[in-house]
Each structure stands twice: as structure tokens, then as C-alpha cells.
Amino acid sequence: xxxxxxxxxxxxxxxxxxxxxxxxxxxxxxxxxxxxxxxxxxxxxxxxxxxxxxxxxxxxxxxxxxxxxxxxxxxxxxxxxxxxxxxxxxxxxxxxxxxxxxxxxxxxxxxxxxxxxxxxxxxxxxxxxxxxxxxxxxxxxxxxxxxxxxxxxxxxxxxxxxxxxxxxxxxxxxxxxxxxxxxxxxxxxxxxxxxxxxxxxxxxxxxxxxxxxxxxxxxxxxxxxxxxxxxxxxxxxxxxxxxxxxxxxxxxxxxxxxxxxxxxxxxxxxxxxxxxxxxxxxxxxxxxxxxxxxxxxxxxxxxxxxxxxxxxxxxxxxxxxxxxxxxxxxxxxx
Numbered sequence: 001x002x003x004x005x006x007x008x009x010x011x012x013x014x015x016x017x018x019x020x021x022x023x024x025x026x027x028x029x030x031x032x033x034x035x036x037x038x039x040x041x042x043x044x045x046x047x048x049x050x051x052x053x054x055x056x057x058x059x060x061x062x063x064x065x066x067x068x069x070x071x072x073x074x075x076x077x078x079x080x081x082x083x084x085x086x087x088x089x090x091x092x093x094x095x096x097x098x099x100x101x102x103x104x105x106x107x108x109x110x111x112x113x114x115x116x117x118x119x120x121x122x123x124x125x126x127x128x129x130x131x132x133x134x135x136x137x138x139x140x141x142x143x144x145x146x147x148x149x150x151x152x153x154x155x156x157x158x159x160x161x162x163x164x165x166x167x168x169x170x171x172x173x174x175x176x177x178x179x180x181x182x183x184x185x186x187x188x189x190x191x192x193x194x195x196x197x198x199x200x201x202x203x204x205x206x207x208x209x210x211x212x213x214x215x216x217x218x219x220x221x222x223x224x225x226x227x228x229x230x231x232x233x234x235x236x237x238x239x240x241x242x243x244x245x246x247x248x249x250x251x252x253x254x255x256x257x258x259x260x261x262x263x264x265x266x267x268x269x270x271x272x273x274x275x276x277x278x279x280x281x282x283x284x285x286x287x288x289x290x291x292x293x294x295x296x297x298x299x300x301x302x303x304x305x306x307x308x309x310x311x312x313x314x315x316x317x318x319x320x321x322x323x324x325x326x327x328x329x330x331x332x333x334x
Contacts, residue, residue, distance in 0.1 A: 005077035009067040022050035065167035097156035109155035115197035154196040173217025180225035215315035
């Protein structure tokens with residue numbers, strides 16, 4: 001894998017995560033991208049004294065998109081891979097990615113999972129994560145035909161394709177923007193059957209800000225790439241549905257809570273079964289396969305439902321009044 005460069009943008013991240021990343025990626029050509037104004041992170045990087053190369057990003061912005069693009073233009077590797085500082089790929093992750101590229105795909109990415117479980121909000125996120133990953137796998141296998149929603153980290157791609165249509169900083173969700181751009185250009189991506197893990201916010205404020213950023217960025221990308229429907233109507237519809245997903249999550253969570261009630265009250269859940277048949281089938285499969293619908297965990301559904309109602313208001317306000325604000329997701333390390 002000498003032709004592979006693993007790029008990890010770092011901005012105000014804790015020393016514990018940097019030490020973890022050094023151990024995880026010690027056998028690869030790793031490039032830590034640090035903004036030139038981020039003196040504390042620079043000090044931490046030097047104190048680790050590992051095998052990672054350090055690229056000092058001289059751009060004005062410290063957005064992830066700008067830092068990654070700066071690093072990509074500063075190297076000459078044939079393949080690039082982007083990870084966040086807290087990501088840990090599975091043992092066969094890179095082998096499967098290169099198998100996909102040899103099959104003719106331009107990019108391969110894995111399935112993201114949370115690894116800092118055992119805490120309240122990350123455990124809530126696991127419930128939603130299983131739903132998303134289940135839907136993502138099915139969409140990639142059945143509908144997309146080489147087009148799929150790329151995640152913002154945990155992927156391997158051809159460097160020349162990334163230079164032509166990589167991350168863009170004019171939206172706050174570079175992954176959604178990149179997916180739509182790649183789809184319009186006809187680049188093919190593949191979801192591999194390997195995972196990479198990462199941390200999820202452990203407090204309510206960071207959770208709301210992260211999800212509001214996702215929501216706002218998806219709105220920005222949809223308006224920016226309105227012509228995507230001409231290339232792949234299915235993928236455009238998938239992203240359009242994500243705009244409704246917080247509200248949909250509220251209804252689905254409410255329905256599941258009602259399923260915990262006596263059988264005489266099941267008439268209301270049956271209404272949701274009629275309205276959301278496809279989603280209903282997916283969630284039924286998840287309950288059957290993972291068995292996470294438990295009366296003792298019903299409060300987690302309430303939290304997800306409330307978050308789903310609050311996030312759109314924050315995101316829509318920022319979309320009109322703070323379009324370029326990019327909230328940093330704080331992580332503490334394991």
C-alpha cells in the first residue's frame with residue numbers, strides 16, 4: 001500500500017485521540033493535517049513522536065474540506081483515504097477497499113459504527129445507527145447501481161478523481177456535496193462489507209449541533225445540485241428524505257413506544273404501518289435481528305424523538321442566518 005496516503009485532518013483534538021490514531025495507523029503512510037493557527041494541536045502532534053507525517057495547512061479556513069484538499073494537493077500518491085482522528089478501521093478494511101477499486105469502482109467506503117458505547121447519548125445513537133446502516137446497505141445493493149451516499153471519512157479513492165470533484169467548502173457537509181458531484185460525473189462508488197468505528201458526542205449540545213450541521217449541509221447540497229435528479233433521481237430522493245428524517249424518526253419512535261402499551265392501543269401503530277410501509281419493514285427486520293426494542297430502553301426512543309424535533313429548527317435558522325458556520329464536534333477520547 002505504498003501508493004496510499006491516509007489523510008487525517010486534526011483541529012483542536014485531545015492528545016488521547018492522537019496517541020490512539022498513531023497506534024491504529026502506524027503501518028501506513030499517514031498524514032496529519034494541522035491548521036497553522038492551531039498551536040496546541042501542533043505541540044501535541046510533536047509530543048506523540050510517531051510515524052505520522054505532519055502537513056501544516058496554510059489556508060485561511062480550518063474546515064475539514066479545506067484541510068483535506070490542501071493535503072491532497074501537496075502529495076503525489078495514487079490513492080487517498082480520509083479518516084477522522086477517532087476512527088478505527090477493521091482489519092480487512094483496506095484490502096476490501098482495494099478489491100472494489102480493482103473491480104472498477106472509483107471509491108470504496110465502509111460502514112460507520114459508534115465505539116464509545118456505555119454512555120447515554122452514544123447508546124441512543126446506536127439505535128439510530130443500526131437503522132441507518134441497514135437502510136444504507138439495502139439501498140447500495142438494490143437501488144443505487146454504483147451510486148451511494150458517501151460518508152465523510154472511512155473511504156479510499158483515486159486521488160485524480162478526488163482532485164476533480166473532492167470536498168467542497170461551500171457547504172457544511174462535504175460528504176453529501178461530494179456524493180452529488182460524483183454522481184453527476186458518473187464516478188462509481190461501492191459500500192464494502194467492512195466497518196470503521198468512531199466516537200459520537202456524549203453531551204446534548206454537541207449532539208444537537210452535529211445533527212443541525214448535517215441537516216443544514218444536506219439542504220445546502222440539495223439546492224446546489226438541483227440538477228442531480230436528471231442523473232440519479234433515486235439518490236436525490238434519498239437525500240431529500242433525510243430532510244424529513246428527524247420528523248420521521250419522531251413518528252417511528254412514538255410508534256415503537258406505543259407498541260410497548262397494551263394490545264388495545266395498537267390501532268395507532270397500525271396507522272403508521274399503513275403510512276410508512278417500506279420504513280416499517282426495515283424497522284421490523286431490525287427489531288427481529290438485533291432485538292433492541294426493550295421496555296427498559298424506551299426512554300432512549302423518547303430522547304431520539306425529541307432531538308428529531310429540535311434539530312430542524314436549529315438547522316433552518318442557521319441555513320438562513322448562519323450559512324457558513326461550521327460547528328466543531330467535540331470528542332474526548334476513549
